[in-house]
Amino acid sequence: MADVRIAGLEKRYADHVVLSGLDLTVADGECFTLLGPSGCGKTVLLRLIAGFEAPGAGTIAIGDAMVADAVAETMIPPNERGLGMVFQDYAVWPHMNVADNVSYPLKLAEVPVPERRARTQAAVEMVGLGGLEARLPSELSGGQQQRVALARAFVSEPQLLLLDEPLNNLDANLREEMRFEIKALQKKLGVTVFYVTHDQEIALGISDRLAVMDDTGRLRQIGTPEEIYERPADAFVLSFLGVSNFLPLMKGDDGWLAGKQRVPWTGASPALDGDAACAGFRPSDVVLSRDGAGLDGRVQRASFLGSTMDYLIDVAGTPVRAALPSHECLEKGLMFAEGESCRISLADVHWFPEGQAESTR
Amino acid sequence: MTTVVPAQPRFGTAQILFGLSVAILVIVVAVPVLLIFFNAFWVNGAFNVIDVVRVLSQHETYQALLNSLILASGVTVTGTIVGTFFAWLVTRTDLPFKGTMKVLFLVPFMLPSFIGALAWKMLLSPRSGYINRMFMDVFGLDGPVFDIYTYGGIILVETMYLFPFVFIQVAGALERMDPTLEESARISGADLFTITRKITIPLVMPSILSGSLLIMLYSMAHFGTVAVLGIEVGIYNIPTLIYEKIHQSAGSFASIRTGTVLASVLVVTAAFIMWLQNKVLSRGRYQIIAGKSFRPTQLKLRGLRIPLLVFCIAYIGITIVLPTATIFMVGALKTYGLPFTVENMTLYNYKFILFDWQLTRDAIRNSVSLGFVAALITMFAGVIISYVIVKMKVRGKGILEFLGMLPFSVPGSVIALGVILAWSGKFGINIYNTVWIILVAYIARYMAFSLKANSAALEQVHDSLVEAARASGATMWQALKDIVVPLVRPGMLAAFFLIFLPALRELTVSVLLYGPTTRTIGVAIYTLNEDGETVYSAALAGIALIIIVFGESVIKRLFKVARRG
Numbered sequence: 001m002a003d004v005r006i007a008g009l010e011k012r013y014a015d016h017v018v019l020s021g022l023d024l025t026v027a028d029g030e031c032f033t034l035l036g037p038s039g040c041g042k043t044v045l046l047r048l049i050a051g052f053e054a055p056g057a058g059t060i061a062i063g064d065a066m067v068a069d070a071v072a073e074t075m076i077p078p079n080e081r082g083l084g085m086v087f088q089d090y091a092v093w094p095h096m097n098v099a100d101n102v103s104y105p106l107k108l109a110e111v112p113v114p115e116r117r118a119r120t121q122a123a124v125e126m127v128g129l130g131g132l133e134a135r136l137p138s139e140l141s142g143g144q145q146q147r148v149a150l151a152r153a154f155v156s157e158p159q160l161l162l163l164d165e166p167l168n169n170l171d172a173n174l175r176e177e178m179r180f181e182i183k184a185l186q187k188k189l190g191v192t193v194f195y196v197t198h199d200q201e202i203a204l205g206i207s208d209r210l211a212v213m214d215d216t217g218r219l220r221q222i223g224t225p226e227e228i229y230e231r232p233a234d235a236f237v238l239s240f241l242g243v244s245n246f247l248p249l250m251k252g253d254d255g256w257l258a259g260k261q262r263v264p265w266t267g268a269s270p271a272l273d274g275d276a277a278c279a280g281f282r283p284s285d286v287v288l289s290r291d292g293a294g295l296d297g298r299v300q301r302a303s304f305l306g307s308t309m310d311y312l313i314d315v316a317g318t319p320v321r322a323a324l325p326s327h328e329c330l331e332k333g334l335m336f337a338e339g340e341s342c343r344i345s346l347a348d349v350h351w352f353p354e355g356q357a358e359s360t361r
Numbered sequence: 362m363t364t365v366v367p368a369q370p371r372f373g374t375a376q377i378l379f380g381l382s383v384a385i386l387v388i389v390v391a392v393p394v395l396l397i398f399f400n401a402f403w404v405n406g407a408f409n410v411i412d413v414v415r416v417l418s419q420h421e422t423y424q425a426l427l428n429s430l431i432l433a434s435g436v437t438v439t440g441t442i443v444g445t446f447f448a449w450l451v452t453r454t455d456l457p458f459k460g461t462m463k464v465l466f467l468v469p470f471m472l473p474s475f476i477g478a479l480a481w482k483m484l485l486s487p488r489s490g491y492i493n494r495m496f497m498d499v500f501g502l503d504g505p506v507f508d509i510y511t512y513g514g515i516i517l518v519e520t521m522y523l524f525p526f527v528f529i530q531v532a533g534a535l536e537r538m539d540p541t542l543e544e545s546a547r548i549s550g551a552d553l554f555t556i557t558r559k560i561t562i563p564l565v566m567p568s569i570l571s572g573s574l575l576i577m578l579y580s581m582a583h584f585g586t587v588a589v590l591g592i593e594v595g596i597y598n599i600p601t602l603i604y605e606k607i608h609q610s611a612g613s614f615a616s617i618r619t620g621t622v623l624a625s626v627l628v629v630t631a632a633f634i635m636w637l638q639n640k641v642l643s644r645g646r647y648q649i650i651a652g653k654s655f656r657p658t659q660l661k662l663r664g665l666r667i668p669l670l671v672f673c674i675a676y677i678g679i680t681i682v683l684p685t686a687t688i689f690m691v692g693a694l695k696t697y698g699l700p701f702t703v704e705n706m707t708l709y710n711y712k713f714i715l716f717d718w719q720l721t722r723d724a725i726r727n728s729v730s731l732g733f734v735a736a737l738i739t740m741f742a743g744v745i746i747s748y749v750i751v752k753m754k755v756r757g758k759g760i761l762e763f764l765g766m767l768p769f770s771v772p773g774s775v776i777a778l779g780v781i782l783a784w785s786g787k788f789g790i791n792i793y794n795t796v797w798i799i800l801v802a803y804i805a806r807y808m809a810f811s812l813k814a815n816s817a818a819l820e821q822v823h824d825s826l827v828e829a830a831r832a833s834g835a836t837m838w839q840a841l842k843d844i845v846v847p848l849v850r851p852g853m854l855a856a857f858f859l860i861f862l863p864a865l866r867e868l869t870v871s872v873l874l875y876g877p878t879t880r881t882i883g884v885a886i887y888t889l890n891e892d893g894e895t896v897y898s899a900a901l902a903g904i905a906l907i908i909i910v911f912g913e914s915v916i917k918r919l920f921k922v923a924r925r926g
Contacts, residue, residue: 050828050832051831052828052831077831077836077837078828078831078832079831079832079833079834079835079836079839080834083832084832084833085828085829085832085833087825087828087829088825089823089825091823091825091826091828091829092829093826093829093830093844093848094826094848095847095848104830104833104835104843105833105834108833108834108835108839109834149829152829152833153832156833156834162832
């Protein structure tokens with residue numbers, strides 16, 4: 001097993017800078033997720049670690065080995081980095097059956113045949129494909145091919161497992177199931193996992209720690225799932241982890257004013273210096289009432305989603321999404337119709353400097 | 362885990378493969394073509410366009426250009442009409458035995474058109490043609506019913522063998538076309554006529570155009586039919602005039618220059634047609650969305666069902682069965698011109714050319730070995746070049762892509778003329794009159810097939826398959842050996858047979874390059890016919906047909922097995 005240490009990494013294609021000055025450390029045995037929007041450069045980082053791309057500057061170390069160093073011109077090829085990798089499109093070899101696919105890394109490592117057979121069998125069974133060893137990939141479903149790719153990636157007991165959006169092409173149920181399986185497998189084998197995805201739900205569910213990358217390839221925040229969800233470093237991180245609301249605030253003569261129409265702000269004052277701020281909050285942090293304390297709002301859209309009620313509320317000219325448990329709405333008489341007025345206050349607010357919210361759109 | 366390799370190797374495997382690919386294409390294709398232009402435009406050490414114009418305005422060359430244009434246009438029009446009609450018939454109507462008909466309409470692709478021309482000459486030549494004679498004898502006519510030695514005759518014969526270009530493309534388009542496009546028009550209130558006019562025809566137009574441009578390209582550069590049916594009465598097109606110039610005047614300077622000027626015209630025309638075809642295809646691509654085909658609306662032929670079926674069967678009988686039977690029957694005659702009766706027939710001719718006659722035995726041996734070696738070399742060269750073009754990131758790849766396009770637009774007679782210029786001692790190597798010059802020309806001629814088949818196969822091999830192997834611990838070479846080669850093997854096999862079979866019956870190139878002992882099957886059939894040995898010519902053609910049909914069916918079986926496995 002091994003840790004991954006990345007320092008001052010830079011990658012550019014012609015004039016286009018994808019990554020620059022990137023520092024990141026993944027601990028030994030950790031399940032680390034890199035979360036970011038499509039096309040932000042997270043796959044490039046994964047390919048740099050794998051050795052399919054060479055960095056323009058900076059270093060990458062896996063365990064004791066310096067695998068890429070732009071200055072020293074060190075570039076260890078992918079096959080000597082001791083990796084397992086699962087690709088977005090599975091990349092299961094179509095001309096080999098399940099057993100041959102899975103045993104290929106062992107064959108390359110020149111593991112003796114009896115041991116190779118035993119380990120292949122164990123890996124195939126671990127991903128729940130026992131009995132399908134002789135099938136060709138064309139005879140498997142997408143989820144089964146995914147499992148072949150996974151078994152192939154860990155069969156040789158690599159020091160580092162790289163996963164590139166491996167659950168993207170699966171349907172929702174299968175995705176959830178595979179997510180649990182990957183996590184269980186990682187715990188069982190104790191392997192270091194580097195997982196790349198744009199799906200916040202997977203990232204939060206699977207990781208020991210995660211990093212959030214923005215469109216320009218910068219890392220905005222690194223931390224545990226709880227830290228990142230509860231204490232987002234900036235508006236981008238908040239907006240990337242699920243639906244979020246941003247309400248602009250300005251300092252007036254008699255205190256703070258909220259929304260485009262500048263109505264008096266009733267909550268706690270922004271924990272920021274300056275004359276303007278932005279309140280960021282999730283729909284679940286909105287507290288609704290018919291005539292309690294808070295800002296005036298008008299319900300523009302009400303959708304019943306089963307366990308929750310989803311409201312779109314106009315607050316001083318700014319649209320705000322609110323989500324309340326349906327049973328609570330029923331008990332407290334908070335089933336609003338479209339066009340009704342309401343009061344809103346906030347249970348939890350993250351304060352950001354003015355203008356930051358715009359950059360997340 | 363301490364191996365240190367430079368981050369960006371300046372001279373590695375990629376550069377070697379790239380250099381090799383460029384070298385192959387330059388030597389085999391680019392140099393001959395350049396030499397043709399050079400000889401055409403470079404007179405007495407100076408660039409000279411006026412002289413080119415002078416050569417082109419000579420009656421003979423001007424007439425050949427005009428003939429090529431007349432014949433190609435005629436064949437394009439008739440071939441497009443025939444091909445589109447049959448394609449529509451087998452895909453959009455309730456014609457009986459549609460599946461069988463579809464296969465039968467593709468048979469002409471297999472048959473060499475100059476053998477067909479030979480058969481039609483035997484049937485419809487004005488005086489001795491069997492059909493003409495029969496009519497004259499039975500009905501007491503003074504002249505022939507139909508004279509095949511005419512523009513019309515040549516167009517007719519070429520149409521029979523070239524219409525599948527349109528048929529294949531249009532039938533494919535009609536089958537893949539999303540039927541909901543037509544259904545939604547029908548729901549919007551359009552009648553069948555309006556739908557055909559406003560929806561169906563515009564949607565298949567790119568396929569029709571692309572197919573007819575292929576017919577045009579092929580017919581422009583076509584040697585065999587015109588040589589068999591035209592030369593006798595003085596109808597020359599560009600390739601046959603090149604042949605006449607090079608062959609009859611034994612390589613004099615003036616004749617070579619005329620040849621190169623004609624060849625230049627042919628290259629430019631072919632390149633233009635290719636460009637046009639690419640344009641048509643890229644514009645038309647979005648239109649036919651390859652949705653999962655349900656059942657397209659079928660036109661009920663009602664009362665016309667049986668008459669149209671009879672028509673199709675008659676067409677196939679007249680264009681495929683009749684000429685093929687003629688070849689075998691004439692090949693079995695004791696003397697050409699005798700009536701087909703049992704006492705006039707013998708198998709001696711076939712035995713003689715297969716076992717006893719040195720000339721025909723040489724021809725068969727030459728064609729088989731040339732085809733085999735050319736196919737093997739071209740297959741491997743093609744896979745290397747396609748690999749660099751499709752998969753590798755090397756600087757200067759644009760040059761290679763351009764060079765790779767070249768073989769597609771260089772017609773056979775141009776290649777032949779080019780290799781004569783390049784390989785008859787000018788650069789220190791003289792292989793004129795040997796089999797080697799034919800081999801070089803075959804490689805150039807069939808490179809396009811190999812590039813097409815191999816790049817199609819390589820495009821199927823997604824990069825991540827190779828990367829998955831690398832991540833599993835495979836070196837570059839191991840990944841090539843274990844992943845790429847097995848996946849590309851069907852494409853390589855296809856390339857091999859796509860070259861081997863046409864090479865067996867090749868005429869255009871070999872007829873310009875053959876020497877006393879290096880006749881190929883095509884050349885032997887052609888020259889025997891020229892020399893009046895019609896019976897032996899037909900017998901050899903019959904044997905060629907058997908070899909070709911046998912080869913085609915072996916491949917079909919092979920590919921079925923390969924696909925299943």
